[in-house]
Every structure is written in structure tokens, then in C-alpha cells.
Amino acid sequence: MAAASSATLKSSSVIDKCEWIKGQSLRQASAAFVRCHPTSPSALTVRASSYADELVKTAVKNNCIPPGRGILAMDESNATCGKRLASIGLENTEANRQAYRTLLVSAPGLGEYISGAILFEETLYQSTTDGKKMVDVLVEQNIVPGLVPLPGSNNESWCQGLDGLSSRTAAYYQQGARFAKWRTVVSIPNGPSALAVKEAAWGLARYAAISQDSGLVPIVEPEILLDGDHGIDRTFEVAQKHGYSGCRKQGQGHPAASSRLHLKLLHRRIPPAVPGIMFLSGGQSEVEATLNLNAMNQSPNPWHVSFSYARALQNTCLKTWGGRPENVKAAQDTLLVRAKANSLAQLGKYTGDGESEEAKKGMFVKGYVY
Numbered sequence: 286m287a288a289a290s291s292a293t294l295k296s297s298s299v300i301d302k303c304e305w306i307k308g309q310s311l312r313q314a315s316a317a318f319v320r321c322h323p324t325s326p327s328a329l330t331v332r333a334s335s336y337a338d339e340l341v342k343t344a345v346k347n348n349c350i351p352p353g354r355g356i357l358a359m360d361e362s363n364a365t366c367g368k369r370l371a372s373i374g375l376e377n378t379e380a381n382r383q384a385y386r387t388l389l390v391s392a393p394g395l396g397e398y399i400s401g402a403i404l405f406e407e408t409l410y411q412s413t414t415d416g417k418k419m420v421d422v423l424v425e426q427n428i429v430p431g432l433v434p435l436p437g438s439n440n441e442s443w444c445q446g447l448d449g450l451s452s453r454t455a456a457y458y459q460q461g462a463r464f465a466k467w468r469t470v471v472s473i474p475n476g477p478s479a480l481a482v483k484e485a486a487w488g489l490a491r492y493a494a495i496s497q498d499s500g501l502v503p504i505v506e507p508e509i510l511l512d513g514d515h516g517i518d519r520t521f522e523v524a525q526k527h528g529y530s531g532c533r534k535q536g537q538g539h540p541a542a543s544s545r546l547h548l549k550l551l552h553r554r555i556p557p558a559v560p561g562i563m564f565l566s567g568g569q570s571e572v573e574a575t576l577n578l579n580a581m582n583q584s585p586n587p588w589h590v591s592f593s594y595a596r597a598l599q600n601t602c603l604k605t606w607g608g609r610p611e612n613v614k615a616a617q618d619t620l621l622v623r624a625k626a627n628s629l630a631q632l633g634k635y636t637g638d639g640e641s642e643e644a645k646k647g648m649f650v651k652g653y654v655y
Contacts, residue, residue: 336500343429343463344502345560353628354400355592356563359389359599360433360466362405369599375608379407387413388606389599392617396426398624403466403504403593404432410460420461431464431504432457434496447491454499464502466593467492473523474513504563504593521546525553540573544580557587564590566597571623571644572637575630582633591631598623601643 361369366385367377375381386408389395402423409432411419420430434446434453454465469485471477485507493503509524555562564581566574574597581590598620606616623644629635 336497339463339500340497340502351400352589353632354398355594355627355631356401356403356431357389357395357399357428357598357624358403358466358565358593358595359386359408360403360405361595363407366405369603370608373603373607381608382407383411384414384608385603385606386411386419387415388613388616389602389620390419390422390426390428392620394621395624396428398621398628399426399428401429401431401464404430404462406432406434406457408432409457409462418461424461429463430461431466431501432462433466433468434492447488447495450492450495451499454496454501458500462501464504465492465496466504466506468506468508470508470510471523472510472512473515473519477509477523506565508565508567517543517546521550524550540576540580543577544583547581548586551586551588555588559588561589561591563593566592566594569597570646571597571600571626572640573645575623575626575635576637578627579630579633579635582631584633592627594627598627600646601641604643 363377363382366382370377370381370385390402391413404419408419409430413419413422423430434450434457457465467489469489471481471485489505489507493505496503509520551562564574564578569577574592574594578590578592601623602616602620605619606612626635626640
């Protein structure tokens with residue numbers, strides 16, 4: 286399965302008169318916890334700020350995690366988007382990025398299979414080539430807009446960007462975003478050191494609390510990078526020890542075996558109260574990512590196990606488009622094929638029949654940076 290998963294947090298506790306304390310031991314269930322000083326211990330009220338009801342509606346009731354739907358990750362930075370455009374011979378200009386993102390968000394019927402779209406900050410404030418706000422186009426398709434408010438990190442480093450996050454997330458909410466995603470990673474060949482794991486968990490917890498306070502449902506995305514010569518059992522060992530939900534190794538494991546380890550890990554580490562777990566494609570081919578998701582859904586799960594794919598939804602679409610206006614419809618049709626395939630996989634009904642050779646090509650890149 287994918288190298289990482291994103292857990293969509295239900296509106297969790299932010300309690301009046303509380304103090305965030307950094308965890309002192311990795312043996313604790315979390316690297317961050319809340320120390321509360323309630324004025325009336327017998328009448329404690331747990332809230333997620335003034336947005337409590339809206340957060341639940343976004344995460345659970347407002348189509349963020351319904352059966353047969355998942356998330357389109359189109360949150361590539363401008364630099365990464367430029368690499369994608371270069372692969373089809375286009376310059377990395379705002380106009381070209383706008384044209385490609387317009388193609389994605391305006392695909393007719395996309396909302397039948399996609400419930401949320403993760404945007405880069407530029408896209409959140411961008412209009413389509415027809416002059417409509419991209420956020421509005423998504424909402425018209427019953428797709429919830431979200432975004433990445435912070436950069437990711439690789440190897441033995443960790444995410445930065447908590448300073449000023451509260452004001453930025455408040456602005457994103459006003460612009461129409463209703464959820465956010467933050468990715469942080471650990472690398473097995475480089476450790477993972479206790480410091481890297483602790484800082485990752487602490488940063489994710491603080492980001493989640495700040496996002497909720499601004500009305501954004503936080504997607505928490507811890508990732509174990511695929512890079513390295515270790516096997517899938519070593520990946521599982523690290524994931525289990527540190528609470529990361531990734532136990533796949535590039536090029537290793539049949540979907541059934543991979544899904545068995547994933548579900549074993551998830552049952553041990555993820556509370557049933559978490560409403561949704563969305564898997565990344567992590568450099569798998571489009572078909573491989575869909576097969577692995579399908580294997581995860583062959584029996585009922587306590588959570589909504591679905592997808593949050595970027596390349597595994599967009600690769601063939603991008604190549605079909607090729608930057609040519611006359612290819613837009615064909616590219617959108619290709620996007621819908623992939624979205625429908627993963628919709629079926631979320632329901633455990635994907636067969637893999639009729640897939641193209643392009644969709645079977647792997648996309649793993651060593652040391653990949655978003």
C-alpha cells in the first residue's frame with residue numbers, strides 16, 4: 286500500500302483554560318497532550334472552538350468521507366508543478382498552471398467520485414481560465430476545498446511554519462477552504478531518530494489544533510519515505526514503534542500481503558473515532574495504487590479507508606492533455622476513468638480490467654520532494 290496515510294481528525298478537544306505541553310517520552314501515546322485546568326472539574330465541557338459543529342459537518346456529514354469518494358491532491362508547489370509541465374514540454378508559467386488546474390477542477394462529474402480537493406495556496410486564490418474562482422467551481426461540484434498551509438520536509442529534518450499559522454488559516458477559511466493538510470516525514474535509512482519522530486508528532490499536533498481553531502478540519506499526514514534498501518518488515522517495525530501508518534516498501538509485496546500489514550497496523554494504532562484514513566499513492570503506478578486500495582476494502586473497516594492521490598490520478602491525464610486545448614476533454618475523460626476506478630476500489634469492487642499500459646507504469650522517484 287502507500288508509504289503513508291492521512292488521518293482526517295474528527296473535531297477533537299480544545300478545552301477552555303488549557304496548556305499545551307511538549308511530550309517528554311516517545312513511549313507516550315502521543316508527542317503532545319493537553320494539560321487542563323478546568324474551573325469546574327465536575328462540569329467539563331469539551332469543544333473544538335466556535336467551529337465545533339461545522340468541523341464535524343465538514344469531516345463527516347458534508348461529503349468529506351462518503352462511501353465511494355476520495356480526495357484529489359492537486360497541492361503541488363509551483364516548482365513541482367513546473368516539473369510536471371516540463372514533462373509535456375510546457376514552461377512553468379502561471380498561465381500554464383492555471384490552464385492545467387482549470388482542466389482538473391472543471392472536469393464534468395468529478396464530484397461523483399471526489400469529495401475533497403487539496404490545493405496549493407496559489408490555486409486557492411486563483412480563477413479558472415473562464416474567470417470563475419476555482420474554489421467556487423469545486424463547491425459547485427460538491428467538492429470541499431482544502432489546502433496545504435505548510436511545507437513538508439525530508440530525511441532527518443522536520444516541518445516549519447507554525448509561526449503565523451493561525452492568521453494564515455483564518456485567511457484560508459475566509460477564502461473558502463474548509464480543511465487543511467500537513468505532511469511530515471521520517472526516513473528509515475537516516476534513522477529515524479527519536480528527535481525527528483518527536484518533533485514530527487509535536488508539530489502535527491500543534492498544526493491540527495490551530496487549524497481547528499480557524500474552522501479547518503486537519504488532515505494529519507505522517508509519512509515513512511519509501512527510499513532505502515530495507516524490506517517491508519523493517520518498515521512495519523518502524524511504523525508500529527512510532528505510530529506512522531505506512532508499511533509498504535517500493536517494489537515489495539502483493540496487494541493482499543501489503544493490505545494485511547496495513548490493516549494490522551491501523552487496528553493497533555488508529556482509534557475507531559477517527560472518521561477517515563486516506564492513503565497516498567507514494568510513487569506507485571496508477572493501477573498499483575488502485576489495486577492496493579481495493580485490497581484494503583475487502584472487508585468492513587472501522588474507518589472510511591480511501592484515497593488522497595495526486596500522481597495516481599493525474600499522470601495519464603496530464604500526458605493526454607499535453608498542453609493542447611483540443612485535448613482538454615480527452616484529458617478530463619481520463620481523469621474521470623481514474624477517479625471512478627478508485628471510487629470502486631474504496632468500495633472493494635475494483636477489478637483492474639481494461640487498464641492501459643500507461644496506467645501500469647510506476648512513478649517512484651528517489652528522494653521525491655513535493
